Amino acid sequence: MSLDSLVVWAAHSGAGERVELVCDEHPDPATGHRAWRPVRAPGCVADLPLHVPLELLALGVAEVAVRRDGCGSPEALDGWLVRCTTLAEMADRELAEPPDGRRRRDVLSASAMPTVERRSLFGLGRREPRPARAWSPDVRATEHQRLRAALRHLGAHSTDAGATDGVGWRLSADGCRASGQCVTACPNDALALVHSAGRDGVQRSELRFDPSLCNACGRCIEFCDAAALSAPGPATFNDLALATPSPIATVATRVCERCRAAFAPSDKDASLCPTCAARRANPFGSALPPEALARLQRAQGNSAD
Ligand code: SF4
Incomplete structure (x- = not known):
C-alpha cells in the first residue's frame, strides 16, 4: 500500500510534530500522550520500509516513535527497530519510546493522511499549510534509493x-572483459564503464561500482557472459550513507573499428569487437554467441524446474 500521503503530510504539516507509529491491529491506539500523533500503519509496523522513519525525520518531524504494545509480531518488530535505530543513530537521531498517557487522540492512517489541518478548518492555529520543504523524497524511487537519499540528506556518518x-x-570482478553487459543490466546505475587513453597509447576501461546503489538484485551477475562478477559480501549501512563509485576492474581495451565500442582484444591483432567479428565472419547468419546460448539454456532449464 502506498504511503505517499504520509510523505505529503510530513512535508507540508509535519514539521515539529511527534509521530507515534502503531500497528494496524493495535486494539486502542487512540489512548496515549497528548503531544504525540498516533499514525496507524497499513499492517504491522515491522513491514514498513526502512526509509519511512528516516524520511519523516528528514522532512522535519521532530520525533518518531514506535508503539511496541499491541503488536502481534514482537520479534519481527524488535528486529525492524534495531535496524531503524542503527540508521537513525548514523544521522545522530534516535527513535523515541512514546511516553505513557491517557489522553484520547485522533488516530491518523498512514495511507490516508489529512491534507488540511482540522484546526485550520475552524480558524484555529495556522490557516495555510506550510510550504513544501526544499527536500522531498522521490516517491517513484525504489525503497533502496529512498533510504539512501534520506540518510544522505540527514548527513549520516559511519x-x-x-x-x-x-x-x-x-x-x-575477476576476468572482466569490459563488455558492459552488467552496466546495461543494472536497474540502479550502480555500475559504470569509464574509458581513458593511457600514456602508452593503450585504452583502459575501468568498471566502477557504487555499493550504495546496489540492492542485490543479481542481474549483473546473471547477465555477465564472462562470469566475471561475484558478490563476496554485503554492502553495509555505512556504504549506503557514504560510499562512492570505485574501480573493481581495469581492463586494457581497444576501440572496435566498426562499431566504435570498447572491447578487450583476445589477440594482439584483433580490430573488431566479438560481435562485429562474428557478423563479419557470418554476415547472413543469426547465430547467438556461445555464452548467450548457454545463458538461454540455463534460463530455460530454470523455468522448466
Ligand atoms: S546486484 Fe547490484 S550492481 Fe548488480 S544489477 Fe543488481 S543493483 Fe546493479
Missing part, C-alpha cells in the same frame, strides 16, 4: 553498528 548491518552487495 558508525560501528552501521558496519555490521546492511542492504545490497559488495561486488568484485
Whole structure:
C-alpha cells in the first residue's frame, strides 16, 4: 500500500510534530500522550520500509516513535527497530519510546493522511499549510534509493553498528572483459564503464561500482557472459550513507573499428569487437554467441524446474 500521503503530510504539516507509529491491529491506539500523533500503519509496523522513519525525520518531524504494545509480531518488530535505530543513530537521531498517557487522540492512517489541518478548518492555529520543504523524497524511487537519499540528506556518518548491518552487495570482478553487459543490466546505475587513453597509447576501461546503489538484485551477475562478477559480501549501512563509485576492474581495451565500442582484444591483432567479428565472419547468419546460448539454456532449464 502506498504511503505517499504520509510523505505529503510530513512535508507540508509535519514539521515539529511527534509521530507515534502503531500497528494496524493495535486494539486502542487512540489512548496515549497528548503531544504525540498516533499514525496507524497499513499492517504491522515491522513491514514498513526502512526509509519511512528516516524520511519523516528528514522532512522535519521532530520525533518518531514506535508503539511496541499491541503488536502481534514482537520479534519481527524488535528486529525492524534495531535496524531503524542503527540508521537513525548514523544521522545522530534516535527513535523515541512514546511516553505513557491517557489522553484520547485522533488516530491518523498512514495511507490516508489529512491534507488540511482540522484546526485550520475552524480558524484555529495556522490557516495555510506550510510550504513544501526544499527536500522531498522521490516517491517513484525504489525503497533502496529512498533510504539512501534520506540518510544522505540527514548527513549520516559511519558508525560501528552501521558496519555490521546492511542492504545490497559488495561486488568484485575477476576476468572482466569490459563488455558492459552488467552496466546495461543494472536497474540502479550502480555500475559504470569509464574509458581513458593511457600514456602508452593503450585504452583502459575501468568498471566502477557504487555499493550504495546496489540492492542485490543479481542481474549483473546473471547477465555477465564472462562470469566475471561475484558478490563476496554485503554492502553495509555505512556504504549506503557514504560510499562512492570505485574501480573493481581495469581492463586494457581497444576501440572496435566498426562499431566504435570498447572491447578487450583476445589477440594482439584483433580490430573488431566479438560481435562485429562474428557478423563479419557470418554476415547472413543469426547465430547467438556461445555464452548467450548457454545463458538461454540455463534460463530455460530454470523455468522448466
Ligand atoms: S546486484 Fe543488481 S543493483 Fe547490484 S550492481 Fe548488480 S544489477 Fe546493479
